Amino acid sequence: MKADSFAGLGVAFGEQDACAIESRPIQDRTQEHPGYTDKAILMSRLVLLRALRDVQEGRDPPYVFRTPPTDPETRVVVVREEIPASEDWRAYLWGKMGRVPVAAV
Numbered sequence: 001m002k003a004d005s006f007a008g009l010g011v012a013f014g015e016q017d018a019c020a021i022e023s024r025p026i027q028d029r030t031q032e033h034p035g036y037t038d039k040a041i042l043m044s045r046l047v048l049l050r051a052l053r054d055v056q057e058g059r060d061p062p063y064v065f066r067t068p069p070t071d072p073e074t075r076v077v078v079v080r081e082e083i084p085a086s087e088d089w090r091a092y093l094w095g096k097m098g099r100v101p102v103a104a105v
Contacts, residue, residue: 034042051061060066083092 054061081092081096083089
């Protein structure tokens, strides 16, 4: 997994993105039975649904800045890390970035 893609979709973001957005129509998820290991998928769906609701109600979705942030430390950062299982991820990111990202809390 460290050297190759588990899904076999290639290592470039463009290949994986194209597979996710161009491959087939939207799937009906009402009959699926997610397991314990699907927690991250379910959480990402909740985040997207909340963002959609925000837009429907006239609010900006997360991480859309219409004006420059007043706090100079405010920034969106994407971090790809392999965190050891023995580490608390919040403490690990705090040590790497000097603070825990708001979206990760």
